[in-house]
Amino acid sequence: MSTAGLKAGAEVVTGAVRRPSRLSPRQIALMAVVAVLLIAVLRVVTGARDLASSGALAAAIGLAVPIGLAGLGGLWSERAGVVNIGLEGMMILGTWGAAFFGYHYGPWVGLLGAAFCGMVGGAIHAVATVVFGVDHIVSGVAINIIGLGAAKYLAARTFTGTPGGGPTQSPALASLPTISIPGVSPGLATLEQKQIFFVSDLASILGAFVTNLSIVTVIALALVLLTWWVLWRTTFGLRLRSCGESPVAAETLGVNVYRYKFIAVLISGAMAGLGGGYLALVAANIYRDGQTGGRGFIGLAAMIFGNWRPGGLVGGAALFGYTDAVQLRGGGSTVHALLLLLAVLVIAIGLWQLLRRHRVIQGAVAIAAGAIVAGWFFVSDTVSDEFTGMTPYVATLLVLALSSQRLRMPAADGQPYRKGEAG
Amino acid sequence: MKAGLRRLGLAMAAPVLAVLVAFLVTSLILLLAGDPVVAVWTQLLTVPRPRLIVAIINGASVFYLSAIAVAIGFRMNLFNIGVDGQYRVAAFAAAVFAGQGWLPGLLNIFVSLLIAVVVGALWAGIAGWLKVSRGVSEVISTIMLNAIATGLVSFLLFKVADSTAGSNVTSTKLVPPSSRVPGFALIPGTPNRVYGFVLLAALVGVAYWVILNKTRFGYDLRATGRSETAAVASGVNVKRMVLTAMLLSGAAAGLVGMPLLFGQDFSYGTTFQPGLGFAGIAIALLGRNHPVGIAFGALLWSYLEQQSNGLQIKAGVSTELVFIIQGVIVLAVVIAYEVVRRAGLRMEQRNVARQLDSDQPGYTFTQGAPV
Numbered sequence: 001m002s003t004a005g006l007k008a009g010a011e012v013v014t015g016a017v018r019r020p021s022r023l024s025p026r027q028i029a030l031m032a033v034v035a036v037l038l039i040a041v042l043r044v045v046t047g048a049r050d051l052a053s054s055g056a057l058a059a060a061i062g063l064a065v066p067i068g069l070a071g072l073g074g075l076w077s078e079r080a081g082v083v084n085i086g087l088e089g090m091m092i093l094g095t096w097g098a099a100f101f102g103y104h105y106g107p108w109v110g111l112l113g114a115a116f117c118g119m120v121g122g123a124i125h126a127v128a129t130v131v132f133g134v135d136h137i138v139s140g141v142a143i144n145i146i147g148l149g150a151a152k153y154l155a156a157r158t159f160t161g162t163p164g165g166g167p168t169q170s171p172a173l174a175s176l177p178t179i180s181i182p183g184v185s186p187g188l189a190t191l192e193q194k195q196i197f198f199v200s201d202l203a204s205i206l207g208a209f210v211t212n213l214s215i216v217t218v219i220a221l222a223l224v225l226l227t228w229w230v231l232w233r234t235t236f237g238l239r240l241r242s243c244g245e246s247p248v249a250a251e252t253l254g255v256n257v258y259r260y261k262f263i264a265v266l267i268s269g270a271m272a273g274l275g276g277g278y279l280a281l282v283a284a285n286i287y288r289d290g291q292t293g294g295r296g297f298i299g300l301a302a303m304i305f306g307n308w309r310p311g312g313l314v315g316g317a318a319l320f321g322y323t324d325a326v327q328l329r330g331g332g333s334t335v336h337a338l339l340l341l342l343a344v345l346v347i348a349i350g351l352w353q354l355l356r357r358h359r360v361i362q363g364a365v366a367i368a369a370g371a372i373v374a375g376w377f378f379v380s381d382t383v384s385d386e387f388t389g390m391t392p393y394v395a396t397l398l399v400l401a402l403s404s405q406r407l408r409m410p411a412a413d414g415q416p417y418r419k420g421e422a423g
Numbered sequence: 424m425k426a427g428l429r430r431l432g433l434a435m436a437a438p439v440l441a442v443l444v445a446f447l448v449t450s451l452i453l454l455l456a457g458d459p460v461v462a463v464w465t466q467l468l469t470v471p472r473p474r475l476i477v478a479i480i481n482g483a484s485v486f487y488l489s490a491i492a493v494a495i496g497f498r499m500n501l502f503n504i505g506v507d508g509q510y511r512v513a514a515f516a517a518a519v520f521a522g523q524g525w526l527p528g529l530l531n532i533f534v535s536l537l538i539a540v541v542v543g544a545l546w547a548g549i550a551g552w553l554k555v556s557r558g559v560s561e562v563i564s565t566i567m568l569n570a571i572a573t574g575l576v577s578f579l580l581f582k583v584a585d586s587t588a589g590s591n592v593t594s595t596k597l598v599p600p601s602s603r604v605p606g607f608a609l610i611p612g613t614p615n616r617v618y619g620f621v622l623l624a625a626l627v628g629v630a631y632w633v634i635l636n637k638t639r640f641g642y643d644l645r646a647t648g649r650s651e652t653a654a655v656a657s658g659v660n661v662k663r664m665v666l667t668a669m670l671l672s673g674a675a676a677g678l679v680g681m682p683l684l685f686g687q688d689f690s691y692g693t694t695f696q697p698g699l700g701f702a703g704i705a706i707a708l709l710g711r712n713h714p715v716g717i718a719f720g721a722l723l724w725s726y727l728e729q730q731s732n733g734l735q736i737k738a739g740v741s742t743e744l745v746f747i748i749q750g751v752i753v754l755a756v757v758i759a760y761e762v763v764r765r766a767g768l769r770m771e772q773r774n775v776a777r778q779l780d781s782d783q784p785g786y787t788f789t790q791g792a793p794v
Binding site for chain 2: 085124128132133134135137138139141142143144145146147148149150152153154156157167294297298300301304305384386387389390393394396397400401407
């Protein structure tokens with residue numbers, strides 16, 4: 001059983017390999033403006049103010065960062081050809097590490113402790129998959145179990161009897177500093193209050209990035225840039241990626257494949273651990289059992305969504321963080337507003353299928369689905385609480401299903417590699 | 424003969440090695456954390472009391488079904504993380520229907536099982552359909568569907584909840600007594616009974632073995648898992664296989680909650696056992712996707728879970744220690760198999776080399792040459 005997965009359904013490229021169309025910075029900027037415009041229109045039409053309030057956006061950043069860090073962890077290891085389903089376990093280890101070291105030695109050491117504990121999880125994964133060459137999924141599943149057990153066991157061992165702490169939670173942790181840019185933040189806040197179409201929406205987005213921004217968020221963004229630079233602009237990165245694309249070819253060129261894979265998985269664990277550290281130190285200021293809530297898996301999903309690239313990964317994490325923040329802040333009425341957007345989008349896709357691609361059945365189904373959603377929007381005022389909780393998951397699934405599938409994972413991702421066994 | 428014995432020795436070596444490693448690693452962790460090593464192992468390794476033996480068998484039957492569901496996917500390289508969501512949606516649907524008691528006795532059970540199978544299959548089918556038509560990785564879609572299942576079931580549960588006064592547990596209507604599956608008094612010395620649906624688990628295990636090993640469909644499925652290109656070349660419609668495998672996996676997942684529903688809880692509520700799907704993944708891997716191996720894995724899993732309940736009281740160690748042991752066992756087993764496999768390979772190579780040297784010196788190189 002190899003973990004490479006089936007290729008069914010994925011686009012098969014025959015003949016000359018097409019260079020995947022990359023978006024230019026100008027196109028990305030244009031898309032961002034369109035997205036803000038869309039949100040602005042939706043806000044005015046439905047009156048759901050939390051769609052673009054700086055509070056909701058700050059929450060979105062807070063929710064997106066741990067997912068993005070977990071995804072970054074996935075990116076490092078999968079680019080070197082090691083599937084890492086154990087991100088969740090490494091993240092859990094990170095939450096405990098952040099709390100333990102943060103409580104005893106201060107929050108900065110806590111952040112390092114989180115990365116270190118995640119790295120321990122990564123080391124187990126590396127020993128199992130790189131040194132012993134076992135199936136990557138098996139090892140990852142085992143690490144998820146071990147991480148969960150170890151964190152709970154260690155929490156009970158180390159936090160019982162501490163002031164405010166107990167077997168399932170740590171004492172309150174000191175906060176890390178936040179950044180506000182003086183002069184700019186208040187100005188943007190007043191602009192947001194004016195409720196001017198588009199301008200206020202833009203102001204609130206910028207405001208969310210310059211007001212009370214956690215230093216860890218800045219570090220996370222820096223790590224995304226650093227990852228991109230190291231993996232795509234240095235010799236080290238090229239060699240590391242070559243291990244994920246064709247380890248045998250890398251071996252013939254004198255690359256020590258084992259070493260690169262090992263380093264990649266260690267970094268992967270550290271990133272996931274930092275994600276857990278963010279949850280404990282920044283989002284909650286406390287360690288709690290079950291704090292990660294499957295975010296390691298969602299980070300993995302964000303990375304696949306982003307086509308194994310840092311930029312795409314940030315997009316995936318942002319989408320998830322935004323939809324989650326909107327439902328948490330505004331609840332039913334805000335999610336209700338998103339229904340209108342969904343209905344319009346689905347109907348538009350249906351029309352496109354029908355008129356441009358002459359796919360009658362797909363088009364009709366999409367238009368009918370859109371009409372049902374629109375009907376739901378118009379007859380109801382709000383969405384039930386149990387449903388709003390599903391928003392980020394449904395949104396991720398819909399975006400994946402609706403966007404065309406040109407995902408391409410590293411060619412040798414998930415395949416066990418043994419030195420000198422080139423066939 | 425001697426080689427055969429040696430091979431058997433190698434096959435036995437892996438699990439024994441793994442258990443030893445798990446034992447050592449856990450002891451080391453306990454020592455480092457300053458917990459009583461001896462007390463922990465005395466608690467975990469005492470012969471379980473009859474009441475616990477029943478609980479172990481019952482737990483194992485549920486784990487078994489979950490692991491078989493995962494294994495169906497694994498055999499063709501599909502990773503169904505969604506068993507967790509599938510079994511909850513299916514158990515809820517079956518519980519709602521069975522609780523209504525529209526049908527008498529056995530017929531009610533039968534139709535409820537059918538509903539569970541169909542609902543489980545359909546829920547998994549969403550992921551299957553997304554994979555074949557839109558190319559969405561089943562790993563992502565099943566993770567998302569797990570979360571969606573949680574929301575959906577809790578929403579519907581509050582709609583149909585049978586709110587009995589004085590109870591804060593929300594659950595569906597109780598299954599009428601005539602439609603409950605009686606247990607077996609298998610273990611003497613306790614009034615507790617083994618689930619009647621242990622037989623269902625065994626039946627699913629047999630069906631799994633027969634379908635995979637004795638039918639053309641099973642052959643195609645395994646072939647697709649081993650090499651997709653080879654399967655395509657031999658005329659397998661991979662897309663249809665993906666969808667069918669996903670539906671089958673979901674159907675088996677639909678049965679996971681049934682022993683609990685008809686043998687113990689008689690309703691689906693907020694206290695229905697969670698997390699069975701993730702245990703299934705580990706057990707399927709532990710049992711190497713083989714129906715008998717999975718049975719041993721499920722029993723071991725259930726044994727550790729039941730025995731760990733006393734850890735807090737007897738040894739003052741938190742019960743979560745058992746997760747560490749379970750995880751280390753999974754990891755140690757696969758590493759041990761890999762090490763043993765390589766040792767076996769080297770042994771075979773040496774054997775062949777020796778035979779070639781001694782039997783026909785100088786002949787081997789000319790044999791294959793064309794005349």
